[in-house]
Amino acid sequence: MIEVTHLSKSYGSIAAVRDLSFTVERGDVVGFLGPNGAGKSTTLRILAGFLGMTSGTVCIAGHDVALERKQALSRLGYMPEACPLYPELKVGEYLRFRAELKGVPRRARQAEVGRVLELARVDDYAEVVIGHLSKGYRQRVGIADALLGSPPLLILDEPTAGLDPNQIREVRALVRSLGGKHTVLVSTHILTEVELACTRAIVIDRGRLVAEGSIDEIRRAGGRGRVALTVRGSESEVRRVCEARSEHVVECEAIAASGTARLVVAAPEEELAEHTEELVRALTVAGLGVREVVPAMATLEQVFAELTRDAAVAREAPKRAEPERP
Amino acid sequence: MTGFFAIWKREVFSYFVTPLAWVTTTAFLVLQGLHFYLIVASFAGQLDLSADAGPVQTFFGQTVMLYLPLLFVCPVLTMRSFAEERRSGTIEPLLTAPVGTVSVVLAKYLAVLATYVAMWAPTVGYMLVLGRYGELDWNVVAAGYAAVLAVGAGYLAIGTMTSAMTKSQLAAAIASAMAIMGLFMLGLGEFIFAEGPLRDVASHVSVWTQMNDFARGIVDSRRLVFDASVVVLPLFITVRAVESWRLE
Structure with a gap:
C-alpha cells in the first residue's frame, strides 16, 4: 500500500529525513514511532x-x-x-x-458525512461551529475527515496528542477498529499506543530507520533477553550486591509492603542464563533470599530507548566520514 | 477542475460569515454613497450639462473618490486568501485533498472577485435614481461598470498573489496596497513625464485615463488586454508560489 524508497528531505542544510525506505502492506495497522523531532511529521507530510x-x-x-499526485x-x-x-x-x-x-x-454525500460522523462519534456535534469545539472533538472531526470516501489508506499524524486518557482510549479503539478495512499508518511517540492498537511498527530516529517489523520483532530487536527476580531484603542491600553487575541489572526497585525488591536483568540472549545464575549466587551468599525468578517481556519503551540510543552511538562514527555538502 | 466549486463556495461563505466582508462592504457603500451625493449636489446647481461630463462620468472617473476606496478595499478583501490558511495550518488539509493547484488558486480568486462584484452591486441603485430623474445612457453605465470590474480584477489578482507570499495578513495587505498604488501612480505619469517611452508606458498603464474613457463609453480593447495581463500574471505567479511551498 505504501512503498517508500530511499526517501530524503532536507530543509536547507538540515536533513530531516535521510535515506528512509519501508513498505506498509494492505490491511496493516502500523505505528510510526520516533522521539520528537525524528522526522515523523515530515515523512507523513511527504x-x-x-x-x-x-x-x-x-x-x-x-x-x-x-508524478501521479491526484491518483495517489x-x-x-x-x-x-x-x-x-x-x-x-x-x-x-x-x-x-x-x-x-x-x-x-x-x-x-449526505449519507457519507453521516457515516463518518457516527464512526468518529461526533454525530451529536454536526450543527456545532468548529471554533466552539474542544480539542478532543476537533481531533475527531479530523479523523472523520480522513475517513470520508472510505480511502484504502489512512495516515494519521499524532491523533491522540493533547487528549485526556478517556479520549485517548476511544481514539485508540477507533484506530484499532479501522484495521482490516483500511490500511492505517499512525504516528505517535507514545509506545503503549502502538502496543495496544498496532500490528506492526516502524521506528525512526533523527530521520533514519532504526527498526521495522511486527511488535514482537521490534521487541526482540533490542537483542537482549530479560529476567525479573524478586529478592527478600531492603533495596539498599540488594543494590550493594548488584553493584558489580550493574551493567546487566537494568532496574532495581523496592516493593514497599512486602519487604522485597524487584530486579530486572537484561543481557544478550546467549549470556542471560549465566548472568542470572551468577547474580542469584551472589545474592544468596549475601544472605538475601531469592523468591522468584521469571522471564520478563521487554516493553517497547525499553526497546525504543535501546534502539534510539544505539543509533545515536552508531551515528557518531560514520558521520565524520560523510563528505561535507558543498 | 475537481474541487473548484467546493472551494469557491466555502470561500464566499467564509467571507460573509466573518465580519470582514460586511465591514468592508458597509464602509465602502457609505463612502460611495457620500461620493454620489456630493456629485449629484454639485451637478444640481449647474444649468448647462454637456453630454460628456455628467454625473455618471464624474462618478466613474473624474474624482479621486473612486480610486481611494479601491486602493484600500482590494488589499483588505484579498489579504486572508492564502496568508490566513498558512498561518492556521488549514492549507495542509486543503492541499492534500485531490485537487489541482490551479483549481485552488482560481477558486480563491474568483470567490474574492464575486465578493467585489457583490460590493459594487448596490451602487446600481444610484444609476437607477439618475435614470429616474434624467436621461441616462445605459451603454455608458455598462462601460463604466466594465472598467470598474476590469481594474478591480487586476487589483484583486495582485492581492491574491501577495497573500500567497506571506503568512501574515497584514504584510499581505501592505504589500498589495503598495503594489496597487505604485501601479496607479505610474499611470499618473502620463500627465507629468515629457514625451518619450516613459510617458508611453505610463499612459499604457493609466487607470485614471482608462476610467475616464470607459465612463464616456469609449471601450478600448488595448485597455482590456492590459487589465487581463494584470489578472493573468499575478495569478500565474500565485500558482507557482503555492506549488513551491512543497519544495521548501
Missing part, C-alpha cells in the same frame, strides 16, 4: 503530498506521489498534526465541503 522530497520515491497504492491522493485519507480546521464552519458543513473536495458524488 507521503500525503504536502511536502516534496529532496530525493527518493513514494508510492501510494502503486501511484507515485510526485484520492486513495489516501490524511489527518495532519494538530488537525487544523476552519473555525467559522459547522462540523457538518465542513465535512460536506471536504466530501465534495474529495469527489464524493453529490447524492452519496
Whole structure:
C-alpha cells in the first residue's frame, strides 16, 4: 500500500529525513514511532503530498506521489498534526465541503458525512461551529475527515496528542477498529499506543530507520533477553550486591509492603542464563533470599530507548566520514 | 477542475460569515454613497450639462473618490486568501485533498472577485435614481461598470498573489496596497513625464485615463488586454508560489 524508497528531505542544510525506505502492506495497522523531532511529521507530510522530497520515491497504492499526485491522493485519507480546521464552519458543513473536495458524488454525500460522523462519534456535534469545539472533538472531526470516501489508506499524524486518557482510549479503539478495512499508518511517540492498537511498527530516529517489523520483532530487536527476580531484603542491600553487575541489572526497585525488591536483568540472549545464575549466587551468599525468578517481556519503551540510543552511538562514527555538502 | 466549486463556495461563505466582508462592504457603500451625493449636489446647481461630463462620468472617473476606496478595499478583501490558511495550518488539509493547484488558486480568486462584484452591486441603485430623474445612457453605465470590474480584477489578482507570499495578513495587505498604488501612480505619469517611452508606458498603464474613457463609453480593447495581463500574471505567479511551498 505504501512503498517508500530511499526517501530524503532536507530543509536547507538540515536533513530531516535521510535515506528512509519501508513498505506498509494492505490491511496493516502500523505505528510510526520516533522521539520528537525524528522526522515523523515530515515523512507523513511527504507521503500525503504536502511536502516534496529532496530525493527518493513514494508510492501510494502503486501511484507515485510526485508524478501521479491526484491518483495517489484520492486513495489516501490524511489527518495532519494538530488537525487544523476552519473555525467559522459547522462540523457538518465542513465535512460536506471536504466530501465534495474529495469527489464524493453529490447524492452519496449526505449519507457519507453521516457515516463518518457516527464512526468518529461526533454525530451529536454536526450543527456545532468548529471554533466552539474542544480539542478532543476537533481531533475527531479530523479523523472523520480522513475517513470520508472510505480511502484504502489512512495516515494519521499524532491523533491522540493533547487528549485526556478517556479520549485517548476511544481514539485508540477507533484506530484499532479501522484495521482490516483500511490500511492505517499512525504516528505517535507514545509506545503503549502502538502496543495496544498496532500490528506492526516502524521506528525512526533523527530521520533514519532504526527498526521495522511486527511488535514482537521490534521487541526482540533490542537483542537482549530479560529476567525479573524478586529478592527478600531492603533495596539498599540488594543494590550493594548488584553493584558489580550493574551493567546487566537494568532496574532495581523496592516493593514497599512486602519487604522485597524487584530486579530486572537484561543481557544478550546467549549470556542471560549465566548472568542470572551468577547474580542469584551472589545474592544468596549475601544472605538475601531469592523468591522468584521469571522471564520478563521487554516493553517497547525499553526497546525504543535501546534502539534510539544505539543509533545515536552508531551515528557518531560514520558521520565524520560523510563528505561535507558543498 | 475537481474541487473548484467546493472551494469557491466555502470561500464566499467564509467571507460573509466573518465580519470582514460586511465591514468592508458597509464602509465602502457609505463612502460611495457620500461620493454620489456630493456629485449629484454639485451637478444640481449647474444649468448647462454637456453630454460628456455628467454625473455618471464624474462618478466613474473624474474624482479621486473612486480610486481611494479601491486602493484600500482590494488589499483588505484579498489579504486572508492564502496568508490566513498558512498561518492556521488549514492549507495542509486543503492541499492534500485531490485537487489541482490551479483549481485552488482560481477558486480563491474568483470567490474574492464575486465578493467585489457583490460590493459594487448596490451602487446600481444610484444609476437607477439618475435614470429616474434624467436621461441616462445605459451603454455608458455598462462601460463604466466594465472598467470598474476590469481594474478591480487586476487589483484583486495582485492581492491574491501577495497573500500567497506571506503568512501574515497584514504584510499581505501592505504589500498589495503598495503594489496597487505604485501601479496607479505610474499611470499618473502620463500627465507629468515629457514625451518619450516613459510617458508611453505610463499612459499604457493609466487607470485614471482608462476610467475616464470607459465612463464616456469609449471601450478600448488595448485597455482590456492590459487589465487581463494584470489578472493573468499575478495569478500565474500565485500558482507557482503555492506549488513551491512543497519544495521548501
